[in-house]
Amino acid sequence: MGIQITNLNKAYGEHQVLENFCAEIPEGKTTCVMAASGKGKTTLLRILMGLEKPDGGEITGLENKRISAVFQEDRLCENLSTEANIRLVQKGGKGRSRDFLQQLQDGFSAVGLEGWGKRPVKELSGGMKRRAALLRALYADWNILFLDEPFKGLDRETKDKVLAFVREKCRGKTVLCVTHEKEEAEILGAEILEL
Numbered sequence: 502m503g504i505q506i507t508n509l510n511k512a513y514g515e516h517q518v519l520e521n522f523c524a525e526i527p528e529g530k531t532t533c534v535m536a537a538s539g540k541g542k543t544t545l546l547r548i549l550m551g552l553e554k555p556d557g558g559e560i561t562g563l564e565n566k567r568i569s570a571v572f573q574e575d576r577l578c579e580n581l582s583t584e585a586n587i588r589l590v591q592k593g594g595k596g597r598s599r600d601f602l603q604q605l606q607d608g609f610s611a612v613g614l615e616g617w618g619k620r621p622v623k624e625l626s627g628g629m630k631r632r633a634a635l636l637r638a639l640y641a642d643w644n645i646l647f648l649d650e651p652f653k654g655l656d657r658e659t660k661d662k663v664l665a666f667v668r669e670k671c672r673g674k675t676v677l678c679v680t681h682e683k684e685e686a687e688i689l690g691a692e693i694l695e696l
């Protein structure tokens with residue numbers, strides 16, 4: 502079962518952002534949420550993540566799910582290294598296991614961050630922080646992943662590498678990704694949900 506959204510409503514004051522919005526997010530697939538700026542993509546994601554309360558409507562399919570996310574902001578601990586940020590969201594001793602650290606090195610290389618894992622996040626550029634936030638989300642233990650413009654600020658070549666990595670890591674899993682680029686959705690093999 503995927504995520505069912507029924508008659509979702511959300512207004513900020515007089516401004517109705519979502520009005521009786523209905524959708525089904527299929528299980529085991531990537532879905533890209535697309536719409537013009539200001540149409541409510543982030544609002545929808547924030548409601549699904551429980552960060553925002555809807556005015557009405559029903560959401561099912563999130564019960565007992567482990568959710569991971571790249572938020573609209575990076576939300577990294579700036580004084581910690583990227584590696585430490587990623588280890589923070591690992592359960593038990595997993596973050597220190599040799600296997601995990603090896604997998605992480607592969608992830609750093611795949612997104613073009615090799616050699617940066619031990620540096621404090623505050624020394625990274627905006628695009629590098631975006632990739633660090635993405636790695637943290639991907640390496641958490643999840644069965645639903647929410648991504649809010651995860652490829653923001655990446656140049657063409659880097660974006661292609663990152664998209665290929667995300668596609669591989671998300672194969673067969675339930676992912677909802679906000680993007681403005683149709684091409685990103687195509688590379689991810691995603692279904693498109695228009696708001």
Ligand SMILES: Nc1ncnc2c1ncn2[C@@H]1O[C@H](COP(=O)(O)OP(=O)(O)OP(=O)(O)O)[C@@H](O)[C@H]1O
Pocket residue numbers: 513518536537538539540541542543544545
């Ligand atoms: N906390 C808030 N208070 C008041 N209005 C808000 C708030 N959050 C969002 N909005 C408004 O709700 C609308 C939808 O915002 P949202 O961020 O969901 O759009 P979006 O589709 O994700 O846009 P973008 O593509 O520019 O990120 C916008 O008009 C925005 O100004």
